Amino acid sequence: MPILERIHLAIMREVDRQGSLTAAAETLHLTQSALSHAVRKLEDQLGVPVWYREGRSLRPTQAGEYLLAVANRLLPQLALAEERIQQFAQGERGTLRIGMECHPCYQWLLKIVSPYLAAWLDVDVDVKQKFQFGGIGALFGYEIDMLVTPDPLYRSGLHFEPVFDYEQVLVVGPQHPLRDAPWAEPRQLSGEVLITYPVAIDRLDIYTQFLTPAGIAPKRHKPIETTDIMLQMVASGRGVAALPRWLVEEYAQKLDIAAVRLGQQGVPKQIFLGIREADADIDYVHAFVELARAHRIL
CATH class of the missing domain: 3.40.190.10 (Periplasmic binding protein-like II)
Structure with a gap:
């Protein structure tokens, strides 16, 4: 029987974000006693504490820090997977979420988004300029699907395409x-x-x-x-x-x-578009990259 469940990761993330069990319980729509019980049960099953208790505050232990990193990485991926499956079930393609690390490129991006939306009627576009983990972290963390940046950081699993x-x-x-x-x-x-x-x-x-x-x-x-x-x-x-x-x-x-x-x-x-290598064959992602290459600025 698996020890770790999604709720455990959600608890780790919310307690870290909110700073207390009371606030985390409210965010997760649980009672404080139910949340405390879930934390104690998890620590008993793992055989190691995940929080240091300092008065009303909680600070993650080394094991807790590791679980928190896992939660921050996996929960956005699970949320995206559920969103995509729901979109497929409703006959939609999805949303292309573009992160910007190039402030002045916004005007250039608008010139691409307009014809892209006209060509891909079942794909929405969202633009984000602030990320929880920075541009590269946002790609790995599935906060965004594409990163517009003048300073690519090459990492395994990512691909950067120069566009102009x-x-x-x-x-x-x-x-x-x-x-x-x-x-x-x-x-x-x-x-x-x-x-x-x-x-x-x-x-x-x-x-x-x-x-x-x-x-x-x-x-x-x-x-x-x-x-x-x-x-x-x-x-x-x-x-x-x-x-x-x-x-x-x-x-x-x-x-x-x-x-x-x-x-x-x-x-x-140079301006680059960064994507996850696993997404390179998604048709509407590939189409955006090609359209961006066609809108080079001389």
Whole structure:
């Protein structure tokens, strides 16, 4: 008779999320006594405690940490399997859940989603920009089915398809002294306010491929969430930004901004679509990849 059941994994995850048996019991629609009994029974069957009890709080033991990792990995897969089977039973194909690790790529994605939805009437599309475990973890954890990223992390079981090349450039406003320069040097940004998306510095190309190797830091780093506000700030002389050239050229039609090459050689980049290898033969997944390749941005 199997010891571990799905409810045990759900208990592990909810107790960790909620921080107490009382809150977890409410989320799982159980009484606290029933939940406590289930935890004690599981520990008796396993022969090892899974929680340290610290007053009203619970902290996972080493065995509990392992079970929690299993729960976080398996429960989303089971939920997805049930959802897909239900969709098949209702004559639907499913939902393609796309994760974004490329903030400025949202406009590009919209150009693909429209014809894709027209071609695949029985497939829905959902776009996620925040993940519980990061982009790669979200793929492995079945939070998403596809990841749009400029920085693929190759792992066994994943496949990354390059879909287009682009150049990362500096964006400056109308009165900026670098506006007509052939390229910018790192030292020229030491007195600048650098506006970026709210992403860790070690994942920003302007730092990793331009400033940091030269030992340079900007005067100030200002995170802004939306592309429109970021470029309005640049156009009003409040700072500079680093974005794909194609995106800057689109916005330059309505804002007084200009693109300047980062260094004499520039900063070349690629956008990749990451999928699970096991999903590569799913027709509507494959079709999206092919459509994305056809919508390359030059």
